[in-house]
Amino acid sequence: MTSSEKECLLRLEEKLDQVQKSVEKNAKEISDLKATVNMGKGAVKALVWIGSIITAIIGAVKIGENV
DSSP, X not given: OOHXXXXXXXHHHHHHHHHHHHHHHHHHHHHHHHHHHHHHHHHXXXXXXXXXXXXXXXXXXXXXXXX
């Protein structure tokens, strides 16, 4: 194997290492993003439940006033 081939292989190895690090970083960021999205979904569900309960209470009070 010539020295230029060895240099080329070394550069390819370095590039592959960089790509691997980038992929690992992206995988971690995707996991963090999924966790954030799930937290947001949970917050929306909680707000819907709270809004429904408040609406039911207000409706019951208004019906009680009309009786």
